[in-house]
Amino acid sequence: MKSMIIQGGNRLSGEITIGGAKNSTVALIPAAILADTPVQFDTVPDILDVHNLMIILESMNVHSNFTHGVLDIDPTQIIESKLPSKAIKSLRASYYFMGALLGRFHRAVLTFPGGDNIGPRPIDQHIKAFKAMGAKVVEDHGTVNITAENGLHGARIFMDMVSVGATINSILAAVRAEGTTIIENAAREPEIIDVATFLNNMGAKIRGVGTDVIRVEGVDSLRSMNTHTIIPDRIEAGTYLSLAAAVGDGITLHNIIPEHLESFTSKLIEMGVQLEIGEDSIFVPHSGPLQAINIKTLPFPGFATDLQQPITPLLACARGVSVIVDTIYPQRIKHIPELQKMGLEVSTQKDVILVEHTRQLHGAKVQAGEIRAGASLMIAGLMAEGQTVISHADNILRGYDRIVWKLNRLKANVHIEDESGVEVTE
Known part of the structure; x- marks a missing residue:
């Protein structure tokens, strides 16, 4: 250290x-694997969390390049693979790969995320949302296995507590699900709006971000056309x-x-x-x-x-x-x-x-x-x-x-x- x-x-x-906002960036990078085209982010903060997320991307054959605040990510050759547990445990925001992988492959396997120890921060609201959309979740010796063999479907999700992470993860899983997902008691942070803006610019149909009710209509494909500047x-x-x-x-x-x-x-x-x-x-x-x-x-x-x-x-x-x-x-x-x-x-x-x-x-x-x-x-x-x-x-x-x-x-x-x-x- x-x-x-x-x-x-x-x-x-x-x-x-x-x-650029750290709390946007650490969600936007996992969100990038939902795209069917390369994506580019601007004003990316030069922080350790970004470099650890790039390590996780590389493990899935997702190549990235970070120079002078610009981050290029190419998910077009993505493969399913075991994610590096050391990088996963280095930052809590790695849990966004749960929603992103579930949306992309209808399954995700991750070790429990790490990050700052600032008191209890359970992921039960994330799991609740995934289950509502048709996923099965099995926790086994520090590993979370999430599968949706028949694909994800729209659902009505009520967050028992306001959670930025669970709100974003629900959006990531729902954006390519079949049907409409309604997230109630959603968090309203600007970083959530930033992530939704990125996804909408690729063709997603997300409405209501910035309020406590968010509606996500699933789409078949997401394609990036422009550089996304992080707030x-x-x-x-x-x-x-x-x-x-x-x-x-x-x-x-x-x-x-x-x-x-x-x-x-x-x-x-x-x-x-x-x-x-x-x-x-x-x-x-x-x-x-x-x-x-x-x-x-x-x-x-x-x-x-x-x-x-x-x-x-x-x-x-x-x-x-x-x-x-x-x-x-x-x-x-x-x-x-x-x-x-x-x-x-x-x-x-x-x-x-x-x-x-x-x-x-x-x-x-x-x-x-x-x-x-x-x-x-x-x-x-x-x-x-x-x-x-x-x-x-x-x-x-x-x-x-x-x-x-x-x-x-x-x-x-x-x-x-x-x-x-x-x-x-x-």
Whole structure:
């Protein structure tokens, strides 16, 4: 595992461009195998999850090429094969191959997906949807076998809980099924709209994305005619907004969809951050005195669970006690003991996070337990005096496009080292 080395205590300034959305990309790549033609994606984030998904594609004889943010995928010679368990277990989003393979071949065999350990994230809603469409599911010693010998058929599916993953997987399975599938209590995240837009541009018939009822009329073929440009990553944007408010002397973020960030930017404004929001950019000036706030994470358009960790170090700059309640993943608190090592006055009481005003942070050796926890430690390291060493930095690299290059472009002092202490590029 790599380590991120940060020399903190410097004020940052400049401008960067936000990359394509990770949470779209990791669904779009599996979705590509549903196409009967080669496909191309633009503004693809250069993250470890993309490279692991490319390994999975190659195991199915699906060749891909990733250069300068453009990803070409050719599924025309796809074959059924055993998928590499190491790559599958490296990221949770590998479960999208369940829906995609089921839609393409009417069967799928995968080991249970891995990814961040942030509390219970069962796939029962995915399985429920597949069964409703006529599939049989057998779980055996960590492997999921899904078959639909007579093909998939349209169905009415009610999600017992709002789930982005289950909503997307249901769409992937239904898009080439026979008949119409209705998904009720569907998630409404922008990344779902992005995936549906890609599929519709290839000839799919998906309606209602962005609402809680989605209708999918199955089609026989999907053919790509144009490059699909991935939407900007609202979580990356929120992470840099937190960083800019905490240690910035004027930072501009480009490639932003402000509407996707309203629940987050409204909280920054409530704190006293003076944001200048444009059509597709946000400027964050040097922040003055900030006030404590209360945050409750909710499904979109509410405050994203993926942003409760990156905002935590910023809350330490505010006068008073800020409160975070994560209703999506209450156990997402692995960053708390690591932040405490750096002197941040933060604690938990029955899954409620309390952040007190902290005058000064100091560098320390900490561990990135997962992507967003790592982002939280990264921001704290930039705020702290001295050197911070974040081990398991691969978790940060999994989710943030060219993170070291972007930070240093803002005049930070950051680099990555391998296990032997040798500096490496991302």
